[in-house]
Amino acid sequence: MLDDATTLLAALRMGWQTPQHSENWRHPVAILTDLLSTARLITDTTPQAELVKSFLEMPRRAALSMLAGAWQESESFNELRQIPGLVCEGEWTNSPLITRHSLLNLLATIPHNQWWSLPAFIRAVKENNPDFQRPAGDYDSWFIRRAGSETYLRGFEHWDEVDGALIRYLVTGPLFWLGMTDLASAEDGGLATAFRIKSNVEGQMSDFRPSTFNEKGKLTVTSDGKINVPRLVPRA
Template identity: 45%
Template structure:
């Protein structure tokens, strides 16, 4: 971040272009030493209230000290690990073992979690969150799940943990050498092995669609191209990016991007309410009635668009004219 609180473009560029092991080390150290990234206040299921302060760096360091007792290459019960800390070091993140000063509320029940009787719901939950969340995502630990989508029950150190804890880039990370996969439907898929800088650049032109088939999924849309243009990025830049980093670019996709750059959006889909009448004579009467202000573009001699939300008004006016209608 720059002094004004915004993103530092040069720092972002340096990170995205760094070798993958170096970038992972940078992420790990940035999180480990960040007072702004407050894990307790970010933890799902809890809502913090008031002006009390906690020290996230102290909590992380205490957790790492506890984890240092776990042998390498050994699966360890997560619940047993948390229980041991509860028994021997319950105040690991609490100044002077004060369990009453922090105002934390359970989001689901609305109950305030003050007092040591709520240790597992706050302090224990933080330990579970740190191991199954940040430490897992930053490559320090692996976790075991009973089934897909369930909470982890065990963990162990990863093969990268030793290097990261020593402050050196880990070895053995796969190289970022994969290419984008662009489809004729306007979707772009980026496997995890696509360079981070390329994923960042393609995201600036696209709408995010989540992950699909072990790849990050994006979609090129008029809205995403407009957003890119507002940042000074033109369709030709997208075509150059795809030409350099995609396996191939379908000709129809190239034409669609080029034509959008020249003519803007050329097709739109919209939800519409259509009024269909029995004859042109009835249409003429309706257009001369109070319903006219609710009607839009004609679609034919007996069909016309109706403004969204005006269905009931139009039906009432039709009834006054002697025509009973229905919404289907």
């Protein structure tokens, strides 16, 4: 995510039009934009020069931790409205910050660096804390439907399709992108079936491997004019 965020900042600074869907982006551009806004690195789509300069000069670990901290405390970054395949309609509101903290607190009870079944964790939340994002257990006032369907997912019978999907998205989306979880699946390219927490999620900091973030890559130019930029070339 850090590399895509840096690329997006460069594109915005140069006034380029950024495609919302492209094989060159590992993360959705709309979500990257939300994250950069949450971290106050951009206002609307305008980079904030001094803050961006400081961000680019940070070591990778510090920069990723800064993004993680901004995400964790954001009231505007709304994971529920980002879930692929779901459409949220109407004037109702949810509380993403409260919901995020509730789920992070549940995840904080899991021993770190041990693999856990993601479906089993979702089932445990459903059995013990089903209303983690629903004030007073209200399952009727939110108008959420599947893309391509006109049927709203209202009522507790749709918990797995909405609330369970949110848990899966949080673990396999933001937490994974920000370096806090590892994922495993039964087959290459399949849905994640297990996860492990790499760090104390509640404490924001991740136990990154130092070698992973050793920024000693070098930009090279070949004789035919091709420019090679390794992933770990310094960002500043």
